[in-house]
Amino acid sequence: IQLMAMNQENPFLAKREVREAINHAINFEEIQKAVWNGVGIPIGSHYPAGSKDHVELAGKYPYDPEKSKELLKEADLEGKINLKMMLPKSYPEYVAAGQIIANQLQNVGITVDQQIIEWASWLSDVYTDHKYDLTIIGHTGRLEPYALLAKYLSDGSENYFNYKNPEFDELMERVKHEQDPAERSEIYKRIQNILAEDIPAVYLQTPERIFVSAKNIKGYKNLPITVTPLRDMYFE
Numbered sequence: 001i002q003l004m005a006m007n008q009e010n011p012f013l014a015k016r017e018v019r020e021a022i023n024h025a026i027n028f029e030e031i032q033k034a035v036w037n038g039v040g041i042p043i044g045s046h047y048p049a050g051s052k053d054h055v056e057l058a059g060k061y062p063y064d065p066e067k068s069k070e071l072l073k074e075a076d077l078e079g080k081i082n083l084k085m086m087l088p089k090s091y092p093e094y095v096a097a098g099q100i101i102a103n104q105l106q107n108v109g110i111t112v113d114q115q116i117i118e119w120a121s122w123l124s125d126v127y128t129d130h131k132y133d134l135t136i137i138g139h140t141g142r143l144e145p146y147a148l149l150a151k152y153l154s155d156g157s158e159n160y161f162n163y164k165n166p167e168f169d170e171l172m173e174r175v176k177h178e179q180d181p182a183e184r185s186e187i188y189k190r191i192q193n194i195l196a197e198d199i200p201a202v203y204l205q206t207p208e209r210i211f212v213s214a215k216n217i218k219g220y221k222n223l224p225i226t227v228t229p230l231r232d233m234y235f236e
Helices: 016-025 028-036 065-074 092-106 119-128 145-152 166-177 181-198
Strands: 002-006 082-088 111-117 134-138 201-206
Touching: 002 092, 016 065, 016 092, 028 092, 028 201, 082 092, 082 119, 092 111, 092 134, 111 119, 119 134, 145 166, 145 181, 166 181
Parallel strands: 082 111, 082 134
Antiparallel strands: 002 134, 002 201
């Protein structure tokens, strides 16, 4: 999952209307084409596209800079928001996406100070100490959805969003003990909708992997791991 996290300890980002305005200010298609060559599946919540129980929520906040300006004006925050965006130097695609997003936010009157930092600093300052306003990063997938979503628990050690929602916490507690697969599925679908509605992050995309092979190579298997097994491959 690739996303832009928003730290809700920041008084501006604590306001949902500001987070919505930020979503409407971002032209995802422009970012995807410029950074990822148009490859990737848009998402609207913290749940990989193609996974079991995935809910299609992409496009919930379409690119609409005028809507963004309207929300900021209604909140009396037009031209008053300054945010610090921390970007991990080790991941140039996230740095590039951050630069584009900063320009798009500038177009609706939100000032963004970008800081490119080493990976070790990102882990300590952003992920552990929550000393940031915005950051762009990727999260690895999980076969068990609970492990994927636990980072949003109010008291979770990985909750660098500083997100708090009692309903979310209650549903996560329920799903831990629910044995009925159909009921678990419904709970996870509800959780996805809650995250899409609350917007603790700008959900960018599920990345796609592209494989190219010669026609005479047989036996290749596309597995959801970072290792490519060669043992069963052969030349025809």
